[in-house]
Amino acid sequence: MRLENKTALITGAASGIGQATAERFAEEGARVIVTDIDSDDGQELAEALTADGAEAEFSDLDVTDSEAFHTVVDAVAETHGLDIIVNNAGVGHPSARLEDTDDSARDFVIDVNIKGVWNGCHAALPHMKEQGRGAIVNVGSLASILGLPKQAAYSLSKGAVLNLTRAIAAEAGPYGVRANTVCPGFTDTSLLEQYLAAQDDPEAVREAMAEEYPLKRLGEPEEIADAILFLASDESSFVSGHGLVVDGGFSTC
Numbered sequence: 001m002r003l004e005n006k007t008a009l010i011t012g013a014a015s016g017i018g019q020a021t022a023e024r025f026a027e028e029g030a031r032v033i034v035t036d037i038d039s040d041d042g043q044e045l046a047e048a049l050t051a052d053g054a055e056a057e058f059s060d061l062d063v064t065d066s067e068a069f070h071t072v073v074d075a076v077a078e079t080h081g082l083d084i085i086v087n088n089a090g091v092g093h094p095s096a097r098l099e100d101t102d103d104s105a106r107d108f109v110i111d112v113n114i115k116g117v118w119n120g121c122h123a124a125l126p127h128m129k130e131q132g133r134g135a136i137v138n139v140g141s142l143a144s145i146l147g148l149p150k151q152a153a154y155s156l157s158k159g160a161v162l163n164l165t166r167a168i169a170a171e172a173g174p175y176g177v178r179a180n181t182v183c184p185g186f187t188d189t190s191l192l193e194q195y196l197a198a199q200d201d202p203e204a205v206r207e208a209m210a211e212e213y214p215l216k217r218l219g220e221p222e223e224i225a226d227a228i229l230f231l232a233s234d235e236s237s238f239v240s241g242h243g244l245v246v247d248g249g250f251s252t253c
Contacts, residue, residue, distance in 0.1 A: 001029030003084070003132075004029035007033065007082055007165075008030045008032055009085045009124075011085075011116065011120060012036055012063075013032075013034040015038070017189060018086070018089070020220075020225035021121050022045060024225040025229065028229060030084070035059045036060070042058045045058070059072045063115075073085075073123035074123070074127075077124075079117065082124060082128065085136055085137070087136070087138045089112060090116075091109055091112045093105040093106070093153050095198070105153060118164065120136075121136060121168055128176075129172060129175040132179065133202075136168060140153070140161045140183040141161075142186075142247055144238070145243065169240040180231040180236070180244065182228050183243050183247070184217070184219055185219055185245075187219040187221055200247070211247060214248060214252065215248040215249060227244055
């Protein structure tokens, strides 16, 4: 098993890509720390993983709260050690031109998508540096490498995630710590459903989106989880500072 005897903390793990990643990590032998602001679904996931024979526990965590993030990470590191952190928690905003995007929507996206990732790295790095090893996987987006129209705040946030990852890789590499970003295309998660729900004809929009991909479909959370697993595991031991695009070929068009 690729993550046997390793402890992994995953943010936003109660649903979507985070949930798929928690389940995949558990299959590979990791001790999984499920974190989310959704306490009910997060606790349910941790209990389900435990029932299936994995080691898992849940911690309520708002990633925008730096002090709370440090408290959770410090406790995990003291009890189990911390080998992997997956900064997955993220939010979007309604499609709008930049000049029509509310300050509150912009600030919320920045708080979760940038500050949340910063807080996770800030809390985890001291422990990983001290032990001389660790893998950070930040979840970016196609918006990390492409400017998406009517998604300026989201594109801003996800571009920042990728460049922050590169800076951490350069800074923490001498301590044995790797940092990478996975950049998914549109994936069938609750975030996508929220976007589609705001459209006049959600199903038509979904079909049109799928047609833009060479593979003629959207991604599945499990496919992104497999990419995160690769970046978190020793199979990618010489990969750091990389943005792994998992988009069904969209960015090649």
